[in-house]
Amino acid sequence: MAPALSRCRICGRTFRPNRYNPEHQHCCGRDECVRECTRRRQREWYARRCRDDPAFTEKARRRCAAANRRRRERQKLSASNPPPDLPPEATLQALFETVSGFLSQVTDTTDPVELLASMRQYRERGRRMARGPAATAPDG
Numbered sequence: 508m509a510p511a512l513s514r515c516r517i518c519g520r521t522f523r524p525n526r527y528n529p530e531h532q533h534c535c536g537r538d539e540c541v542r543e544c545t546r547r548r549q550r551e552w553y554a555r556r557c558r559d560d561p562a563f564t565e566k567a568r569r570r571c572a573a574a575n576r577r578r579r580e581r582q583k584l585s586a587s588n589p590p591p592d593l594p595p596e597a598t599l600q601a602l603f604e605t606v607s608g609f610l611s612q613v614t615d616t617t618d619p620v621e622l623l624a625s626m627r628q629y630r631e632r633g634r635r636m637a638r639g640p641a642a643t644a645p646d647g
């Protein structure tokens with residue numbers, strides 16, 4: 508005789524439980540349901556263990572804090588180091604070289620003193636533009 512049908516606790520569909528373990532099988536065999544069932548069981552176990560065992564709770568708290576510290580260190584490291592596959596044009600040095608080359612062509616000079624003076628003027632202009640229209644002087 509085939510075992511009776513059960514209702515899945517996750518999706519609500521009926522299913523035929525494994526005949527060797529019918530009273531312990533609470534979800535159907537679909538991957539999503541099995542994953543969700545496992546997740547719920549593990550969360551319940553963890554919550555029960557945290558409630559009943561203060562030493563476990565403290566140990567888990569320290570383990571999580573250490574993992575968070577490692578994650579923050581990794582984020583800090585990846586923020587300070589650009590990804591290695593950037594093209595050579597995407598560095599600050601390349602941007603500086605491009606801007607100074609462009610400025611040199613526009614002002615028709617290669618004199619470093621003149622270029623530096625022009626760069627300061629353009630930088631000041633850029634700062635005023637960044638502050639907003641009220642701070643922008645009409646003279647340029």
Ligand SMILES: [Zn+2]
Pocket residue numbers: 515516517518519520534535536537540
């Ligand atoms: Zn299900």
